[in-house]
Amino acid sequence: MSYKIIVDSCGELTEEMKASGHYETASLQIDVGGHHIVDDETFDQASFLKIVAETEECAKSSCPSPERYMEGYHCEEEHVYAVTLSAELSGSYNSAVLGKSLYEEEYGEKDIHVFNSRSASVGETLIALKIAECEEQGMTFEQVIDTVEAYICEQNTYFVLETLETLRKNGRLTGIKSVMASALNIKPVMGATPEGTIVQLGKARGVKKALAKMVEEVTVQVQNSEQKILAIAHCNCLERAKEVKKMLEEKASFRDVIILDTAGISSMYASDGGVIVVV
Known part of the structure; x- marks a missing residue:
């Protein structure tokens, strides 16, 4: 089965993950000191930290829209997974779930599952790697979901x-x-x-x-x-x-x-x- 894994941009991707063709990033956005920054491959950490150091106000983030996730689901791959920041910390999870509903209204049923990482950053990275590992082992869509949800429960x-x-x-x-x-x-x-x-x-x-x-x-x-x-x-x-x-x-x-x-x-x-x- 062909598969795709969408990771919101709080989850970092390794160079191997980027090169594999299986992963896609759904970018969050940051507003700080009059700057609007998209968290994608153009993100410049040194420049960002400098802005933060020089700004009194606190940086604010906004999550990807449901439409952004819907676009990500609209692809040739048969199994599509999204991995998001903890639903307790961001609206990204709800956005991804709503994106699934929008996709199904527009295009019909498809094997799409949204994982709430209950983590952030490299926690999401590890979950995305686990999904790929399960897919490469030839697991069914349901087996992947069950195995990865169990993995999330034991992750710290x-x-x-x-x-x-x-x-x-x-x-x-x-x-x-x-x-x-x-x-x-x-x-x-x-x-x-x-x-x-x-x-x-x-x-x-x-x-x-x-x-x-x-x-x-x-x-x-x-x-x-x-x-x-x-x-x-x-x-x-x-x-x-x-x-x-x-x-x-x-x-x-x-x-x-x-x-x-x-x-x-x-x-x-x-x-x-x-x-x-x-x-």
Whole structure:
């Protein structure tokens, strides 16, 4: 069966994924400091971080339209999947589901499934890779859905950021007592709940200690690590990401490791120096 996987642009694609012809990005958009930025291959992280640093106002994002998803579904491939940001954090999931309804009204029935990643960034990347793996194994459409939904349930997301301001100002930290200890350089270790909301897992003084604490959290939670891909996304801090990889590999073995630079939406939320780990 031919298949296509649409990933909203909070999910980074590896060069191999881009070259395979199976993946397509549905771009979110960012408005900050009078600039309108489309999160596609034209996104310039250095320029974006400079604008953010020079702007008082908080960057705002908007998700792809239902029509954009509908267009993506209108293709030759028989099986079409969409992978979106956590429905708790973005309207992208609802947009993709509505796009499916619009497609069916216009063109009739088709095998389309929308996955709520309950994650973001490289969490979406891993889900997209899992879909492709299932398809390449010759699974039926229903088997792919069941296998990938089960995979999403056991996936864990962690992150340490230099600042939580963008998440806080955009209302993504509801229910979390804001960590206002910046004078003490307290850095929280954050993660995703099974539902896809953000939760604080711990905290430490300084980024280095927070990253070490995050590594501890990952190794306590991960099961059958040798069967899993470890994915690390970083916003403009490759050496920090490599250090996290090294710390994790000292404690567990993984099937593979992917390190990616954050695209636009992930850069907006992770902010300069942020590191995201999904396994």
